Amino acid sequence: MERSYVSVLLLLIVISCALAKDVGKKDSKDTTTKPKLPQTLSRGWGDQLIWTQTYEEALFRSKHSQKPLMIIHHLEDCPHSQALKKVFAEHKDIQKLAEKFILLNLVYETTDKNLAPDGQYVPRVLFIDPSLTVRADITGRYSNRLYAYEPSDISLLYSNMQKALKLLKTEL
Structure with missing residues (x-):
């Protein structure tokens, strides 16, 4: 036993x-x-860049700093948004040029209907000049989604960022 x-x-x-x-x-x-890591305002779009928290703060900073505002509308669970974010964050020239902008990325829609001139879709990138005018003339390559960019459109996005800065200099 x-x-x-x-x-x-x-x-x-x-x-x-x-x-x-x-x-x-x-x-x-x-x-x-x-x-x-804890979530930052960059949400992965460029952790070394300075991002604003709200649309109102971004408008204020753009107007007072005389820098253009770049707004990226996206969703965390959207594969197109995630693909664009990855290319955007890894593109050294875009990250460098982005330092000259007031930056805001939104995962929700704002009440300002000017930020959805052709509808609410993601990813969508819009530019606003310091006079608080949405630059509807700076568009992507799609006729049905004027402000949409795919990862393969990263050079066009870079070119449009340069265009937004150039337009600012000619208007000052």
Whole structure:
């Protein structure tokens, strides 16, 4: 009888040790994965850039700094938005040029209907000059979604950013 108790006890010890090793492995895997950083205003569009929190703040800063405002409408669960964000964030020239803008990325629609001149879709990029005029003349390549950009349109977006800055200089 005593022998059976010892056998059961040894069996429990072996099982406990095996389970403890599995738990230890899971914990060590968790420490090797990249820790999730807290969400910033950039939402991944360029963490080194200065982003505004609200549309009203962006308008104020644009008017007072005399810099154009670039607004990116997107959704976190939209594959098109995610693809454009990845290309935008990795494009060194765009990141450098973006420093000359007041930047705002929105995951919600504003009450200003001027920010949806041809409808509410994502991703959508609009430029506003410091006089608070939406530059409806700076468009992407699609006739049915004038302000939409795909990852393959990144050079057009860069060109339109340059155009927004150039228009600002000619108007001053």
